[in-house]
Amino acid sequence: MYNSKIIGLGHYVPENVVTNDDLSKVMDTNDAWIQERTGIKERRHVVRGDGDTTTSMGVKAAKIAIERAGIDKDDIDFIVFATLSPDYYFPGPGVLVQRDLGIKTVGALDVRNQCSGFVYAISIADQYIKTGMYKNVLVIGSELHSHGLDMTTRGRAVSVIFGDGAGAAVLTREEDTTKGILSTHLHSEGQHAEELSLIAPGMGNRWVTDIMEDNDPNDESYFPYMNGQFVFKNAVVRFSEVIVEGLEKNKLKSTDIDLLVPHQANLRISQFIQKKFQLSDDQVFNNIMKYGNTTAASIPIALTEAWQEGKVKSGDLVVLAAFGSGFTWGSVIIRW
Numbered sequence: 001m002y003n004s005k006i007i008g009l010g011h012y013v014p015e016n017v018v019t020n021d022d023l024s025k026v027m028d029t030n031d032a033w034i035q036e037r038t039g040i041k042e043r044r045h046v047v048r049g050d051g052d053t054t055t056s057m058g059v060k061a062a063k064i065a066i067e068r069a070g071i072d073k074d075d076i077d078f079i080v081f082a083t084l085s086p087d088y089y090f091p092g093p094g095v096l097v098q099r100d101l102g103i104k105t106v107g108a109l110d111v112r113n114q115c116s117g118f119v120y121a122i123s124i125a126d127q128y129i130k131t132g133m134y135k136n137v138l139v140i141g142s143e144l145h146s147h148g149l150d151m152t153t154r155g156r157a158v159s160v161i162f163g164d165g166a167g168a169a170v171l172t173r174e175e176d177t178t179k180g181i182l183s184t185h186l187h188s189e190g191q192h193a194e195e196l197s198l199i200a201p202g203m204g205n206r207w208v209t210d211i212m213e214d215n216d217p218n219d220e221s222y223f224p225y226m227n228g229q230f231v232f233k234n235a236v237v238r239f240s241e242v243i244v245e246g247l248e249k250n251k252l253k254s255t256d257i258d259l260l261v262p263h264q265a266n267l268r269i270s271q272f273i274q275k276k277f278q279l280s281d282d283q284v285f286n287n288i289m290k291y292g293n294t295t296a297a298s299i300p301i302a303l304t305e306a307w308q309e310g311k312v313k314s315g316d317l318v319v320l321a322a323f324g325s326g327f328t329w330g331s332v333i334i335r336w
């Protein structure tokens, strides 16, 4: 058995900055409400017609990660792509990355675990590397939310939160099993599936021909729905649980954490976790202020920025943790 380790990180965000004041021009919201409830100051939105998609942003992030990993794209043995906003209903973006990066015909897997998507994707890559099946795995989290949000007052509780962007990591084999990814921990609780969901264009109760015939402009099932306070309450509990689970598995304490990179759901959630584990500002990385919640992309974007800022050093204990739609949640414990 091997361990896996991250050897390359990259991120890409669209240039177009959308401030809270920009949003207040198209819906009844304001900078004070958004900052007080979420900590978000601005986010990035792909401009219509710019050509950026979930896949193209993921490819841009992946190119940087592969270059920093110091490997060739043809050394990639497998692709894992996490998103809730794929370019197509099917096929998923994994194969589009294989095509657009010109990687040989390796396997490509799509992960649909929303805010926990990157943590699930890392866990999958880790298992393949641990068993020796693959040596180098490319993991991408990318989201294009802006094209699918209700940018009117009706959708304000959700649409002010989410932003676009992508992050990527290259994982490789580590022979020293005291280093790299020490463990991953995944959970789900499907009884709350609809509390944070986008129901259409699911096939559950609807025929495509009926949807086309109805062609109803007031059909809100095409927009994401979130029971915000319920999600918030569950998030703080599950984040805490899954961090403790990871630490206990490795006989570590919260004081051993050098850097916690939480999914950027809401700055208030991160602050709650920071306080609960009595971590300093230096021990928790947040960038939701600049990008909003980019779901599956949020952890790889944050991890890349933390690494670029020199906050991730060899030997550090780095903890990734996420919670989101499903509900799903998880953590990754890394000895960098």
Ligand code: UT7
Binding pocket: 028, 029, 030, 033, 034, 037, 038, 115, 156, 157, 158, 160, 161, 227, 228, 229, 230, 231, 232, 235, 264, 265, 266, 269, 293, 295, 323, 324, 325
């Ligand atoms: O990434 C996946 C995980 N996601 C999360 O963890 C998100 C968790 N939830 C949250 O972050 C928070 O619940 C929100 C930020 C989404 C909302 O904050 P809240 O404190 O739960 O607000 P609320 O939905 O209870 O709404 C409070 C008030 C309402 O008005 P009334 O009924 O009190 O008059 C809303 O209509 O704020 C109003 N409101 C807004 N006002 C200005 C809702 N959205 C907005 C807005 N601007 N954008």
